[in-house]
Amino acid sequence: MDNPILAAVNQTLQASSRVIEAIPGSDIVINYIKNSYQNDPFRVVLELGLAVFAVKYMLSKKYRIDPSHIKLTEKEIDELVAEWQPEPLVQPLSDIQRMELEKTQVIAGHQGPRPKMLSSGKNLLNLASTNYLGYINNEDIKEKAIETLHNYGLGSCGPPGFYGTLDVHINLEKDIARFLGTEKAIIYSQNFSTISSVIAAFLKRGDIIVADDGCNFAIQKGTQISRSNIKWFKHNDMADLERVLESIKKESSTSKKRPLTRRFIVTEGLFQNFGDIAPLDKIMELKEKYKYRVILDECNSFGILGKNGRGLTEVFNISPKRVDMIIGSMATALSGTGGFCAGSKEVVEHQRLSGQAFVFSASMPAMLAVCASEAIKILETPEKGNKLLKDMVDNAATFRNVVVSAPQAIEVSSDVGSPILHLRFPKNALSAAGITTRDEEKYLLQEIVDEVAVKDGLLITRAKYVENQELFLPRPSIRISISATHARKDVEKAAQAVKASFVKAISKRK
Secondary structure (H helix, E strand, O other): OOOHHHHHHHHHHHHHHHHHHHOOOHHHHHHHHHHHHHHOHHHHHHHHHHHHHHHHHHHOOOOOOOHHHHOOOHHHHHHHHHHOOOOOOOOOOOHHHHHHHHHOOOEEOOOOOOOEEOOOOOEOEEOOOOOOOOHHHOHHHHHHHHHHHHHHOOOOOOOHHHHHOOHHHHHHHHHHHHHHOOOEEEEEOOHHHHHHHHHHHHOOOOOEEEEEOOOOHHHHHHHHHHOOEEEEEOOOOHHHHHHHHHHHHHHHHHOOOOOOOOEEEEEEOEOOOOOOEOOHHHHHHHHHHHOOEEEEEOOOOOOOOOOOOOOHHHHOOOOHHHOOEEEEEOOOOOOOOOEEEEEOHHHHHHHHHHOHHHHOOOOOOHHHHHHHHHHHHHHHOHHHHHHHHHHHHHHHHHHHHHHOOOOOOOEEOOOOOOOEEEEEOOHHHHHHOOOOOHHHHHHHHHHHHHHHHHHOOEEOEEOOOOOOOOOOOOOOOEEEEOOOOOOHHHHHHHHHHHHHHHHHHHHOOO
8 A cells, every 4th residue: 555645745746747737838948957957967056056045045134224222312312403513614714815815816808918807997918828829819710619609509518429529529639630640639628637537547556657746736636546656756857767767677676476567657748837848858768768658748838839839749859659648738729628638549549438537528619629620720830820839939038038137036947938937036035035934925926916917017827736735836936928919028028027026025025
């Protein structure tokens, strides 16, 4: 007689089998399971383990926050609210910040060689604008901008990689690449974020950056964002640069593990904080000797330096294709907006997916892209571009020759031909006058800014910095920006006025 338990189990299995077989397609599933598990026992163990884990996870106790420990009485809540003191959203202004806010000049109307001031209603000779070639007042460019505005509207309303790229953006990239002599170029809608985005796109944690400690704030931020190992060399000191490169080479040779790293030298063409020029020929020699790549920031030298305004590569007669990346700006000499990176095809195309400022920012307005293209075309026209560059260089030399004639009162860090001139008090003159703090020096420079505005009709400015974030804070200075649109006599007269004001300011404190 059969065992009644086995008979019951057998009957149950047969009933279950009939139910499963009644389901459409069940025979296919059953055959698949039989064949799979018969030929692959490891799979049976693996899937059985996953099934057990899934059941255990579903039945396990979920994490819950116990609210019992934060129950407060109404009285306790009122007491905590009464004791709470919110921190101010903005810290109170310091005396120097309040002075800077009060002394800021506001232009009424459009810019130009002699803009009108809102506070006084006077027209001042503009020595504070980066309108080096006078493109802001170029009538041909204005007409082209208005025409583009009517055709395309104001903004593109989207990032370049989605629906923000227009034909005028592509044309501008081609114009920049053709003008510089590189394979390709990519444009960014904001000048400041260009260099920081480019650095972060090519360098990561563990890579090596060797940078000039006189580089501008945007470059400093780019090196920080990349999280690379940063080595700084003394400003424009090629012996110190070689010392740093040699020390890195020795560290790498003695290390047992030598990971593959990217290595870059980063410098400016025309230094924003000093007005001097990087010795690109020496930098390229060290680049090739130690096998580094070079990122050259030409935001202040593009359109300005060189016979045709092509920048530092033209000054030193170096092929731009030897420089791995050339960063430039349309917001300075071209009087537009945005920045660019020029280089090989691979360098440019990599940024279209990895350049954060390119991917996540709306593209520049079409009319400003057209303005930049028109400005480049003017530079490419010898009779127009060469004259503008010559007038700008002559004006810069005229101003510089006047102020350097008073070395006891004025220290000039800028190179000959640079339209950016930084004027500072010599350290020995400050010591003799009893000026020991940075704020005292800034107050003294501000007196000069105010005096020449009222007395001589000049618009000049002190160089401004984000002082609590600058890694190598430059000394206070007055920054003069020379334009090709200034008359030679006006430039010479302005230089005499600034020199006299410097001499007067330091003499009356001795």
